[in-house]
Amino acid sequence: MPTTPAPAEGTDETRPTRSRSAVRSLLRLWPYVKPVRGRLGVAAVVAVAASCTGLVIPLVLKWIVDGPVADRSTGGVWLGALYLLLLGVAEAVLFGLRRWLVARPLAGVEAAMRADLYRHLQRLPIAFHDRWASGQLLSRGTTDLMLLRMFLAFPLTFLLVNSVTILVGVLIMLAQDWTLGLVLLAPALPVMVVCWLFEKRYSRVARQAQDQVGDLTTLVEESVLGIRIIKGFGRHRSQALAFRDLSRTLRGTELAKARLLAGIYAAITTLPELAVGAALVLGTVQVADGSLSAGTLVAFLSTALALRWPVESIGFLLAMSQEAATATERYFEVMDAAPESDTAPVSGAVSASGAASASVVAPTSGAGRARDGGHGGLRFDGVRFRYPDAESDSVPVLDGIDLHIRPGETMALVGGTGSGKTTLTALVPRLHEVTAGRITLDGVDITAIPREELRALVAVAFEEPTLFSAGVGENVLMGAPDTAGEADLARALAVAQADFVHALPHGTDTQVGEQGLSLSGGQRQRLALARAVVGTPRFLVLDDPLSALDVHTEALVEAALRRVLAGTTALVVAHRPSTVLLADRVALLSGGRITAVGTHHELLRTSAEYAWLMSGRTETSERENR
Ligand SMILES: Nc1ncnc2c1ncn2[C@@H]1O[C@H](COP(=O)(O)OP(=O)(O)OP(=O)(O)O)[C@@H](O)[C@H]1O
Numbered sequence: 001m002p003t004t005p006a007p008a009e010g011t012d013e014t015r016p017t018r019s020r021s022a023v024r025s026l027l028r029l030w031p032y033v034k035p036v037r038g039r040l041g042v043a044a045v046v047a048v049a050a051s052c053t054g055l056v057i058p059l060v061l062k063w064i065v066d067g068p069v070a071d072r073s074t075g076g077v078w079l080g081a082l083y084l085l086l087l088g089v090a091e092a093v094l095f096g097l098r099r100w101l102v103a104r105p106l107a108g109v110e111a112a113m114r115a116d117l118y119r120h121l122q123r124l125p126i127a128f129h130d131r132w133a134s135g136q137l138l139s140r141g142t143t144d145l146m147l148l149r150m151f152l153a154f155p156l157t158f159l160l161v162n163s164v165t166i167l168v169g170v171l172i173m174l175a176q177d178w179t180l181g182l183v184l185l186a187p188a189l190p191v192m193v194v195c196w197l198f199e200k201r202y203s204r205v206a207r208q209a210q211d212q213v214g215d216l217t218t219l220v221e222e223s224v225l226g227i228r229i230i231k232g233f234g235r236h237r238s239q240a241l242a243f244r245d246l247s248r249t250l251r252g253t254e255l256a257k258a259r260l261l262a263g264i265y266a267a268i269t270t271l272p273e274l275a276v277g278a279a280l281v282l283g284t285v286q287v288a289d290g291s292l293s294a295g296t297l298v299a300f301l302s303t304a305l306a307l308r309w310p311v312e313s314i315g316f317l318l319a320m321s322q323e324a325a326t327a328t329e330r331y332f333e334v335m336d337a338a339p340e341s342d343t344a345p346v347s348g349a350v351s352a353s354g355a356a357s358a359s360v361v362a363p364t365s366g367a368g369r370a371r372d373g374g375h376g377g378l379r380f381d382g383v384r385f386r387y388p389d390a391e392s393d394s395v396p397v398l399d400g401i402d403l404h405i406r407p408g409e410t411m412a413l414v415g416g417t418g419s420g421k422t423t424l425t426a427l428v429p430r431l432h433e434v435t436a437g438r439i440t441l442d443g444v445d446i447t448a449i450p451r452e453e454l455r456a457l458v459a460v461a462f463e464e465p466t467l468f469s470a471g472v473g474e475n476v477l478m479g480a481p482d483t484a485g486e487a488d489l490a491r492a493l494a495v496a497q498a499d500f501v502h503a504l505p506h507g508t509d510t511q512v513g514e515q516g517l518s519l520s521g522g523q524r525q526r527l528a529l530a531r532a533v534v535g536t537p538r539f540l541v542l543d544d545p546l547s548a549l550d551v552h553t554e555a556l557v558e559a560a561l562r563r564v565l566a567g568t569t570a571l572v573v574a575h576r577p578s579t580v581l582l583a584d585r586v587a588l589l590s591g592g593r594i595t596a597v598g599t600h601h602e603l604l605r606t607s608a609e610y611a612w613l614m615s616g617r618t619e620t621s622e623r624e625n626r
Pocket residue numbers: 130387389390397415416417418419420421422423424
């Protein structure tokens with residue numbers, strides 16, 4: 001058995017395609033920051049005031065040393081101490097105020113960005129979700145947004161505050177003694193070069209680390225969702241190995257980040273410290289010469305020490321900014337993806353039928369016509385489909401599909417594995433867009449019907465019956481308009497033979513776990529069926545809806561389905577003769593085309609492939625029954 005695969009690596013689309021400068025990336029946050037700019041601005045001013053308050057302390061020290069200390073005035077020293085205390089308290093209060101000012105608005109910014117991301121994800125086409133690993137999307141909505149909130153709370157303000165503080169501090173030092181001031185300024189240029197080099201390198205590893213967190217999240221998510229498969233096949237060891245490899249890679253990247261950070265810390269700390277040491281020696285000599293007062297030297301050195309934190313913090317503030325720029329890029333990679341649009345994106349999509357399409361398409365009243373007309377049923381005209389990520393010269397999955405399901409008719413769709421049955425059904429509610437040709441509902445091109453109306457007209461139930469973490473009733477009523485109530489729910493449950501829900505601990509209010517895992521496969525499938533029929537849709541698309549039912553339940557569901565299907569136009573993917581027998585006619589899908597249409601018995605006589613497909617299934621079931 002092959003080893004358990006690592007989670008889907010992010011495709012090229014999920015990796016950086018071009019590097020834009022950190023500032024340009026971060027500027028994209030402006031629409032979110034704009035509503036809270038006033039409060040952030042006030043908070044920045046408060047922080048500058050707090051920081052500059054700290055710079056007054058050395059001046060008070062100078063006054064104490066040159067004044068009361070030189071004069072041996074105990075009262076003056078106590079007064080100086082009181083000033084120092086008041087300045088310290090003022091600094092602390094101002095920093096506290098800054099924090100209070102930013103906390104609430106920034107939580108709001110993060111929540112707004114997360115809500116926009118979620119809303120956008122819902123509107124992105126299935127093709128996008130097919131390409132992106134779920135962990136990559138999850139990490140963008142969690143870790144990346146947290147990094148952005150932290151950036152707005154600290155680096156954004158403190159890069160400004162610290163720059164102002166350093167500038168004011170340098171001016172104070174130059175004013176006190178310009179030669180010593182110049183000595184302290186000497187490392188400025190090398191520090192700037194180090195920061196520039198750091199930013200370039202750190203941006204690359206920061207991006208790597210954040211992508212690797214996405215890969216790791218995907219693996220954990222798949223392991224949790226697929227825990228039954230992992231345990232069932234005893235794959236926990238290989239899954240653990242895959243996890244270990246990914247987390248080792250991430251660890252390596254994090255260590256690379258740490259090394260870069262250590263390098264910049266070392267440079268940013270050592271160079272200014274050397275300058276302070278040189279200034280201390282030079283200043284002491286000047287004090288000994290009598291050309292500098294002891295108080296001035298104390299004030300000078302205290303100012304230099306007060307600037308230590310603003311200078312040293314530049315390293316991690318730049319690192320956090322770089323991570324935030326990467327997080328912004330990653331966030332907007334998703335937000336920039338084009339959502340589903342109501343208009344058909346494919347130029348050839350409607351043209352295949354030529355003038356006929358023009359006469360039936362009525363964009364503004366499309367759905368209305370579909371509902372009111374009642375004639376025409378579901379029609380595929382020259383439909384071709386190739387998956388968006390497939391090579392442009394590859395063979396299309398569907399090519400030249402012509403099929404007409406008359407109003408009120410149930411058509412079974414039969415074909416070999418991988419022949420494109422699921423793909424064909426996904427085209428009706430426009431989960432994918434046709435590459436060419438067109439699909440009409442009661443004569444109206446589906447691309448002329450707003451998606452929301454289209455999806456209210458067409459109900460679907462897929463082979464994999466996904467349930468959400470909500471009550472059973474809520475899960476079923478998802479398929480109905482908001483006005484639907486208990487009566488609709490009871491009818492749908494009866495149709496789908498899902499009366500078992502009344503025996504659940506809280507009836508229809510019973511919460512089903514993640515993906516309804518606390519229910520059996522057959523129970524979930526019946527709930528998915530109830531969801532498909534609860535809105536009494538005009539068109540029903542069922543992808544092998546009875547595959548997980550035992551023969552007795554299948555017979556019951558079939559009997560109920562027969563009643564539902566009588567009042568709707570339906571396309572039902574079928575693998576078994578029992579499901580096929582629900583249909584009025586059968587279409588055989590083979591080689592990307594509909595190669596035969598007729599009743600089950602007609603096709604058994606006329607199509608060797610159909611007979612083979614059905615007999616294969618029958619033999620198997622007969623073997624199983626024996
Ligand atoms: N998202 C996708 N991107 C690219 N190719 C895909 C995608 N989904 C399916 N395919 C390919 O399209 C073809 C048809 O797949 P489809 O699932 O429609 O077949 P099917 O007839 O429903 O199969 P089955 O009976 O096994 O469910 C297959 O070759 C499959 O590999």
